[in-house]
Amino acid sequence: MLTLNLIREKREFIIERLKIKNFDAEEIVDRVLALDASRREIQIKTDSLQAEMNRISKQIGVLLKENRKEEAEAAREATYSLKDEIKALQDKAVPVEEELRNEIIRLPNLPHDLVVPGHGAEDNVIVRQGGKTPELTTNALPHWDLIKKYDIIDFELGIKLTGAGFPVYKGKGARLERALISFFLDEGVRAGYTEMMPPVLVNEDSGFGTGQLPDKEGQMYHVGIDNFYLIPTAEVPVTNIYRDMILGSDQLPIKNIAYTPCFRREAGSWGAHVRGLNRLHQFDKVEIVQITHPDHSYESLDEMVSHVESLVKALEVPYRIVRLCGADISFTSAMTYDFEVWSAAQKRWLEVSSVSNFESFQANRLKCRFREKGDKQSRLVHTLNGSALALPRIVAAILENNQEEKGIKMPAVLVPYTGFDYIS
RNA sequence: GGAGAGAUGGCAGAGUGGUCGAAUGCGGCGGUCUCGAAAACCGUUUUCCGCCUAUCGGCGGAACGGGGGUUCGAAUCCCCCUCUCUCCGCCA
Missing domain, CATH: 3.30.930.10 (Bira Bifunctional Protein; Domain 2)
Known part of the structure; x- marks a missing residue:
């Protein structure tokens, strides 16, 4: 399969090249780019929420060790909504990633320069x-x-x-x-x-x-x-x-x-x-x-x-x-x-x-x-x-x-x- | 096929709920020493994704056979799958 990087950087080139294989790639390439963009958008959000979650979890550990039970309990409650948000984002990411992969593998390999177009x-x-x-x-x-x-x-x-x-x-x-x-x-x-x-x-x-x-x-x-x-x-x-x-x-x-x-x-x-x-x-x-x-x-x-x-x-x-x-x-x-x-x-x-x-x-x-x-x-x-x-x-x-x-x-x-x- | 044990970094091997991406040893790489090498010593050494950066790099997320679950938090607990080892059975 073609690498995502190549698709991001060489959209036109890929579409032109695949015409030699009589393959119309435009629709797939654009879908890949759209899915890739939304995948990244979701990841940026998820990563920052996850970072926050990790921070609080570590803090709870420290508080419990110091026997500050009430503060730990308060922190725990703060995670509940975060947890739901993360879960929702992750659920959203799954079909996007799956579809992205399914689209990428539909693209054929690019033919070399020397390969001539043809009908058979x-x-x-x-x-x-x-x-x-x-x-x-x-x-x-x-x-x-x-x-x-x-x-x-x-x-x-x-x-x-x-x-x-x-x-x-x-x-x-x-x-x-x-x-x-x-x-x-x-x-x-x-x-x-x-x-x-x-x-x-x-x-x-x-x-x-x-x-x-x-x-x-x-x-x-x-x-x-x-x-x-x-x-x-x-x-x-x-x-x-x-x-x-x-x-x-x-x-x-x-x-x-x-x-x-x-x-x-x-x-x-x-x-x-x-x-x-x-x-x-x-x-x-x-x-x-x-x-x-x-x-x-x-x-x-x-x-x-x-x-x-x-x-x-x-x-x-x-x-x-x-x-x-x-x-x-x-x-x-x-x-x-x-x-x-x-x-x-x-x-x-x-x-x-x-x-x-x-x-x-x-x-x-x-x-x-x-x-x-x-x-x-x-x-x-x-x-x-x-x-x-x-x-x-x-x-x-x-x-x-x-x-x-x-x-x-x-x-x-x-x-x-x-x-x-x-x-x- | 039956019974049991196990799967952790390139390899060996610790870790049984909290600053653990992971001790230690070996190997690899770089350096000191040397004419050179060995030994010794010092340093370094997983991968994927994202963001920032012209680059070097920095920051964040994920990954301890694979998948799911419990939990604020999982290498560690639970379930399923795959594979490996030991014993028994069968067998080219």
Whole structure:
């Protein structure tokens, strides 16, 4: 969430900036400012009454100690009306504070300077493209046929066990999945990330910290009996590690990497393009997370983009990197790069990674700050994360792009992990 | 799941109704001493909000796991919740 200070000081700027996200902020911003003013007005009154109350209470203590009972009794009577006044003010403050908070969290993060306005995916900016598009024969199959042909991923079996969108990986399919996870983790550790294995269920506070709650509640699976949520991404637990913390500037940047299964209800998003591995309720993903000094977060973003690029290059899939326009960028993000890989049989670009800088937006919700050595004041950190990578679509691309007469050829870097060079 | 004990500052640990935001120790930071370091000594060291101030800062309010209550006054008493530990049971 945006900080109250920024809203107070930069009303016009915020309204202008959020237009890039096609968000009309004027009404909310003005309501925030009005609520903030009345909150302060109430506090000024309450604080002075409270100060008076504290003064009298202390005095009563002293009088009783000196055995001046009557004076103490007189003082006590004087507090009664004060007490009522304070109570009335406090009752007045509660809904104001609640509403203020509810309004602030409705404001999206401000997009970075480089983010262009737009209406949809067609306005995203392609910043780089790489890899060679394979020449497939005319009888090339989409991955949903290939997985049946080689019996490596079983959707029907998943339906039996759970439901649609929960596939069972079998044999070389399971091995390929495990190989990719290991490869991604190893590459991340080599790039200086610390491997983490977080819980895949989180509490409400964690859901709020990274911005999934309260709005995207319907997108997460909820375990009602314990009030836990299944994580939609490792971003949630791995970023929330730093909730309610004041870090030393010498600890920054923090770089963590985690593999977790991810769970998404994907309510209302099923359609023509979601066959096979294109969209699942449970999938595997390796996520990188950085907690950085605010002055260096864009260097970290670039570094993360390069890291993800090195992965798609190593896997020898055609890819492109797009910088999302205002319409496509998420509520919480200031700048996002999407990685898309070319899936040759579907003849489509598939998103396999999304790398974002949230600046201080999540940090403010998380209350994650840092202090420069010698400074009295703490400042909010910047948080970033990115997929490195999400598995299903990269698997789809590998299967489709690498299909040959004798089977599916594994990218060379994976062979030490899979133990085979063809799925046949 | 049952029974009991507990949750206090970065950590350890006192405090059971009144000048307690909190003793003491450790750690951290600054200084004295030293060529430098250690030791010793001195000082300093929670966070959030508001008001005043160009700034340094000053003043006020709140916070002792979370929420509610009793009281002129709550770390301290009462209720609910969460978590931790010990014992028993169960168990990958």
